[in-house]
Amino acid sequence: MFVDSHCHLDRLDLTPYDGSLAAAIAAAKDAGVHKLLCIGIDMQNAAAVIDIARQFEGISASVGVHPMDVGDQLADMNELRTLASAPEVVAIGETGLDYFYTKDSAALQKESFRQHLQLSKSLRKPVVVHTREARADTIEIIKQYGDPAVAGVLHCFTESWEMASQALDLNYYISFSGIVTFKNAAELKEVAKKVPLDRLLIETDSPYLAPVPFRGKKNEPKYVVEVAKCIADLRGLALEEIAEITLNNYNNLFFNKD
Template identity: 45%
Template sequence: MFIDSHCHVNFDALRDDYPAIAEKMKQNGVQQALCVSVNLPDWDSMMTMVDAQPTLWASVGVHPGYEDAIDPTIDDLVTRAQHPKVVAIGETGLDYYYAKGDLTWQRERFRTHIRAAREAQLPLIIHTRDAVEDTLRIMEEEKAHEVGGVMHCFTESLEMAQACMAMGFYISFSGIVTFNSAKDLQETAKSIPLERMLIETDSPYLAPVPYRGKQNDPSKVIHVAEKLAVLKSVSLDQIAQSTTQNFFNLFNKIDEKHHVKH
C-alpha cells in the first residue's frame, strides 16, 4: 500500500476528475492521500471534498508563495485544525526563488504556522526553496522540533536533510527524484534512512517519469516509490511498508485503520 503524503486534488485541474483518479489510485495500491491547504479562502471547499472521501486527509495553512493571501492568525489555524480530518499545519515555510525584496512577511507567516502547530499539537508541512539558512534558523528559534513534520518535495542538500531529521522531521520525495537531471537529489535520497522517508506527488504538478510534463495525480506516487526502491537497493514492498508506516507515525491523529483517533 502506498500513501501520497502531499497533493492538491482540490485544484481545478483534478477536482472534477477525482472519481476516476480514485479508481486509478486503487488500481495502483495508493490507498490514502493528504490534500494540502495553500490558502484560507479555498479551505472550506477543500474540506467539503475531503469530508466526502474516506481516502483523503487534509491540512490547514497558507503557502509561502502566496504573497497577496490573507495572513492567518494562530487562532485561525488552531481553530480549523480541530476538524477531525485535519492532520497537519501547512503548507508553510519559505520560498525565495520567486519572491524578491523585503520578505519579512514570509518569515512572520512561517513563525505563525509553527506557533499554531505547537498549540494544536500537529506536525508541520514545510516548503523550502532557496532559503536553507532562514528556514533552519526559524525552525530552531520557534522550536519546530516539539511537533516535527515533513520537508515536502525535498530538493535541498543532504546536510539540510540531516539538520531537519535531527529536529524530528521526515524527508518527502516527489516526482523530481525520477528526473534524469536530478542526480544530486538521487544521491541524497540514497542516504536518507527508510524510517525517515515519505513519498508524494505534489499533484497536479511534477509528474514522475514516465509521465513527466503531463498532469500528475496521486495514483502516480507509485513511480516515486519505484525510483526510491532502485536508489536504495531495496524492494518496492519495503518502500511501501516504510513510507506508509512513517505516514501514520507522523500524522498520528489518524490510526492505522484509517480513522481519526479520539
C-alpha cells in the first residue's frame, strides 16, 4: 500500500476522468495508493479539503495558509482553530516561508508561520511546512515555536542535506516529491539517500511536479508510485519495502499524537 502524503485534490485536472474526483481517487487506489493527505492552502479552500476527506475513505485533510497566500493580512487564527479541530484534519498547514516568489511579505510570512506552529502545539497536530530559499529562518522559527513532540514534515523537499539534518534533529520528517526523479536533481538524490528510513515520506504535490516519466503533464496521486520507485532504487531497497516504510511513517506522524 502506498501513501501520498501531500496532494491538492481540489485542484486536480479531472479532464481524464470526465470531471469525477471519485474516478481519480479510484485510479490512485487501483495503483495501490490507499492513503492520501489533501492539503489546505488558504481559508477559502479549507472547507473543500475537509469535505473531500469526509467523502472518501483513506483521505485526511490539513488546513492552513500557504506562505504565498498570506497576502497583506494574517488569517483569523480562531477561525483556523475551529477548522483544524475537525476530526478529518490531521495536520496544520501548509505553512512556512517562501522567499523565492514572495520575499516582500517575509515579515507577515514569519508571523503566520509562528501562529501555525503555536496552533500545532496547542492541538497536537503536526505541521506541513513549505520552505524555499528560507533555510535559516525556517529552522530558527521551528526551533523557537515548534513542539518536537508533535513535529511535522518539510514537504516537497528541495534543500540541502545540512537543512534536512537540522530538521531531523527537531524530530521532523522529510518528504520527497517527483522532483527527486528529475535528471538535474543529483544533489537532492544524495539527500534522499541519507534521510533515515524512519523519517522518510513520499508525495506528489499534485497537480504540480509530475515525476518522470510523466514530467510536463498534470500530476495526480497515482504517480506517487514513481517517486517510491526512485527512492527504492536510490536506497537499494525493494519497492514494497519503501511502500511499507513510508506508510508506517505517515501513520506515525499524523495519527500517533495522542
